[in-house]
Amino acid sequence: MKTVDICVIGGGPAGLNAALAAAQGGASVLLLDDADYLGGQLVKQTHMFFGSEKQQAGTRGIDIASTLVQAVQSIPAIDVWLETTALGLYDDSVLTVEQQGRYRKVKAKRFIVATGASEKMLAFKGNDLPGVYGAGAVQTLMNVFGVRPGQRVLMVGAGNIGLIVSYQLLQAGVKVEAIVEGSPQIGGYLVHASKIRRAGVPILTSHTILEAYGENAVEGAVICELNRAWQIIPNTARRLAVDVICLAVGLSPLSDLLWQADCRMLYTSELGGHVAWRDENLRTSQPHIYIAGDVAGIEEASSAMVEGAVAGYAAAKDIGLAPMDVEQRLLVALEQLKELRSGPVGEKIRLGIAEVQSVRGDIDGRHT
């Protein structure tokens, strides 16, 4: 059994920062990821980030990933296990993992769960046809492996992911026929939307997909208009000849491990689904488990990175290893998080977190 002070599960933006912060806090760290590389979804992001300079605004996601990965690899106190899937997290602070066919155990004083999120599906006829892909899958295929997902794409969803992936498709030489968005407004940043529109891609708000058709794979889509009550307006259905339907309709926190570990879970629509109760330092109702990043609530990579730092410093402080300045670093990270969420864009997240923290995380709601 591997013994370590702090074990971080997930090597994306939140997990990488959690590992760095925990190590700065004086802890020995084990960082796990089920993929064979570190960086999570950051390695697929070719666009420059927003936010403030502290969160590397103006830098492309791929470059942020390599900076973080290099930092992690240069610190001897951080051990990295790749191709390692977390299986179960138990009350005696033991984690079981599967590592390339081997079953292993890890004992840690604290765990930071930074497992991220998974793509949401949308119900429509033919949604199981090959060619209906999640936006993340399209990014993987074209930005990691350099393979075009198809020739002509219908993007479903005009949030930031839908807009950014549409732009990335154009960069890869793929035609985006249209973006449909059920809501009357574009959800993502207008700067992204303008780039897409300038490239000639129509963004059809108050539109949705009704059907994907094709024999063995997508050959086209039927789209239609919606009224303000999200009902289909009759006689507005029309066909679009596309071979890819890309779904960018949101993410769900990948919280299986937290359920299994019996953390108190709450459904909070503002945070994207079921999330664990947590205190302001991201500690869950299970005192040895912290959370950070999308698993704590669907947000952005910038805030995921700061959450990772908060959880890392807090966990290190918690086990009493912390050098003098950790308290200060924790306060700075908490302040950055507050700043990131201060504007109108952060309102939903603020509401969601307030809702989670309005209940008690310890005794009530947990079975005895």
Next chain:
Amino acid sequence: MRISEHPILKFKRGKEIKFSYEGRELSGHEGETIAAALHAAGVKVLSRSAVLHRPRGFFCAIGTCSSCLMVVDSVPNVRVCITKLREGMVVAEQLGRGSLA
């Protein structure tokens, strides 16, 4: 289907390797997943559903949705979206839940 020029990214492809798919010889690159190699070769159907035998492709490409299960070297239920391609692999479409031979 492969991208040769990109404004931001440079693709460092591994050496070309051969594998078999449904008896056909295809080629891909070292370091890429089976799903990526198949997609580059124009193969989108990876399996057939258990009851209605509807075609299935990948969906998430990060190993969580189980939509891409194929039979690889006689082993069923291999998640080809995260399994790396190797020289000489024998890849076949999976029907339904798959079974050990």
